[in-house]
Amino acid sequence: MMKVEEDLHMVGGAGDTSYASNSRLQEKAIRKTKDIVEKALKNINGEVVSKSLVVADLGCSSGPNAFLVISQIISAVMEAGCQKAKEILFLLNDLPGNDFNTIFRSLSLYEKKVKEENGNQVLPYFVAGVPGSFYGRLFPSNSLHFAHSSYSLMWLSQVPVGIDQSGGVNINKGNIYISKTSPPIISSLYLEQFKRDFSSFLKLRSQELVNGGQMVLSFLGRKSSDPSKAELCHLWGLVADALNSMVQEGVLEEEKVNTFNMPFYAASKEEVQQVIQSEGSFYIEQMQTLESNWDPFDDSDDDQAFDNVRVDTMWPSV
Ligand SMILES: C[S@@+](CC[C@H](N)C(=O)[O-])C[C@H]1O[C@@H](n2cnc3c(N)ncnc32)[C@H](O)[C@@H]1O
Numbered sequence: 001m002m003k004v005e006e007d008l009h010m011v012g013g014a015g016d017t018s019y020a021s022n023s024r025l026q027e028k029a030i031r032k033t034k035d036i037v038e039k040a041l042k043n044i045n046g047e048v049v050s051k052s053l054v055v056a057d058l059g060c061s062s063g064p065n066a067f068l069v070i071s072q073i074i075s076a077v078m079e080a081g082c083q084k085a086k087e088i089l090f091l092l093n094d095l096p097g098n099d100f101n102t103i104f105r106s107l108s109l110y111e112k113k114v115k116e117e118n119g120n121q122v123l124p125y126f127v128a129g130v131p132g133s134f135y136g137r138l139f140p141s142n143s144l145h146f147a148h149s150s151y152s153l154m155w156l157s158q159v160p161v162g163i164d165q166s167g168g169v170n171i172n173k174g175n176i177y178i179s180k181t182s183p184p185i186i187s188s189l190y191l192e193q194f195k196r197d198f199s200s201f202l203k204l205r206s207q208e209l210v211n212g213g214q215m216v217l218s219f220l221g222r223k224s225s226d227p228s229k230a231e232l233c234h235l236w237g238l239v240a241d242a243l244n245s246m247v248q249e250g251v252l253e254e255e256k257v258n259t260f261n262m263p264f265y266a267a268s269k270e271e272v273q274q275v276i277q278s279e280g281s282f283y284i285e286q287m288q289t290l291e292s293n294w295d296p297f298d299d300s301d302d303d304q305a306f307d308n309v310r311v312d313t314m315w316p317s318v
Contacts, residue, residue, distance in 0.1 A: 004158055004263045005095060005133050010061045012099025020063025020102065025292055026151045029218050030068050032290050037148065037216050038076040039286070044145050045212025046084065053077060053085035054145050056208075058134045059152025060092040062099040067110040069148060070127070071117055078123055088125040093138055096131040103129065133157065135197055139208040147205055150218040153198065156263040160193035163261050170259050174244060177236035177262045178228050187227045194265040198272070199279045206281030215282065222266040223289070231294075232266040 002008075010019030044053075055073055060066040070090050077085055092103060107127060115122055132138050134149070135157040163172055163186065172179075172186050205215060222230035243260075246252040269289055276282055 002159060002260070002263060004155070006097070008095055008155065008263070009097035009099070012062055012102055014063070014102065018063065019061050019099075023061070023063055023065050025294075027065055027068060028292055029290070030065055030072065030150050033150070033216060033218055034072055034076070036286060036288070037072060038080060040214040040216050041073070041076050041146060042080045043285070044214050045210070048210040048212050049084055049145055051084065051086045053088045054091065054143060055088060056091040056093060056130070056139060056144050056147045058093045058138075058147060058149035059155070060094050060098075060103070061152075062094075062102040064110075065150075066092060066103055067106070067113070069150070070110070070125070071114050073146075073148070074114060074123055074125060075117065086123065088123055090125060090127045091130050091139065091144075092127060093130040093132065093134060095133060098131070100129040100131065103127075134204075135200055137204055137207070141207050142210045144205075144209045145213050147209060147213070147215040148217075149215075151220055153201065153217060154220045154264055154266055156190075156193050156265055157197045157200075158193070159261045159263045160189040160265075162189045162192075164259070170261070172261055173258045174240070175237075176240045176243065176257075176260055177264065178230075178233050179237050179240070180228055180233075182228065190227065190265045191267075191271065194267055194271065195275055198267075198275045202276065202279045202281050214285075219272060220266055221272070221289070222268055223291075225268060225270070227266075227268075230266050232264075236262060236264075 011017050011022075012019070014020045057066065057069050060069070073090075074088065077088060092100075094100070130138055134152075164170055172182050175182050175186075178187050178190055209215070220232070222232060224230050227233070240257075243252060243257045247254045247257055269287065273284065273287065276284055
């Protein structure tokens with residue numbers, strides 16, 4: 001059985017198959033949330049910011065997108081004259097298997113870029129890596145002013161409880177995610193796991209954010225209310241077909257495919273909203289759905305299917 005915390009990571013380095021070279025879709029998501037991030041930064045309670053603004057990026061991965069987030073936040077803080085912030089501490093979080101080395105090695109290169117984009121008078125900033133799961137505590141209590149996460153919260157903490165029945169029977173055999181041929185209970189098991197995970201994410205962040213802190217979260221989500229009709233079911237269905245063909249050709253053990261399920265859930269806007277409301281530590285300030293063309297290099301019919309939400313901590317936060 002897959003152990004997400006130990007096993008999950010994007011492909012490191014900067015080669016052709018690396019995440020760094022294949023994350024244009026995610027880059028678009030970050031660029032599209034620029035305004036929402038600016039608004040959130042302006043909304044941070046000024047009284048709680050002293051000289052240093054502390055920002056966390058949760059699920060930063062490695063590659064240019066991690067720096068794009070840094071650069072966008074620096075410009076937003078500089079433009080908005082954000083509170084009293086005179087310097088920024090960026091805490092870049094991902095799972096321990098993430099290629100943090102590539103981030104650290106590229107820092108000086110990106111420092112030059114940040115200066116090109118923001119001028120030489122750029123606010124001093126500091127970068128630190130924080131390995132660990134965002135489904136656990138990562139930062140001291142009341143230490144963050146702003147938390148950001150893009151394209152990461154669709155990853156669950158584990159394959160949904162209940163899919164692997166006792167005796168090693170996988171009730172979603174032949175599939176690796178929710179599919180039209182999955183038993184109906186599979187969708188509910190995925191939704192329940194998403195609810196548990198996202199609720200604990202919110203609870204933990206509410207302990208780490210200061211009162212009046214802000215969060216901007218972008219999810220890879222779905223438009224359809226029926227989880228088995230989502231675009232991503234089609235995508236994972238194609239991967240399952242390929243794996244099943246490999247079993248037929250004898251290059252992959254049947255047992256391995258039969259016991260594999262994705263620790264991933266594409267939530268709908270309503271599901272995200274419902275978890276935030278019932279967990280209760282945050283309220284939603286702004287929520288919007290953005291749609292992206294599946295071809296990452298084709299920007300023609302982009303616009304409105306990932307969900308994006310800006311949340312404020314409740315005052316006082318829990
Ligand atoms: C698709 S990448 C997104 C990276 C980056 N934010 C971007 O927009 O390009 C998702 C990242 O989330 C990380 N991730 C998944 N589950 C996580 C968890 N429980 N805690 C921390 N990071 C996690 C993965 O390792 C991966 O690097």
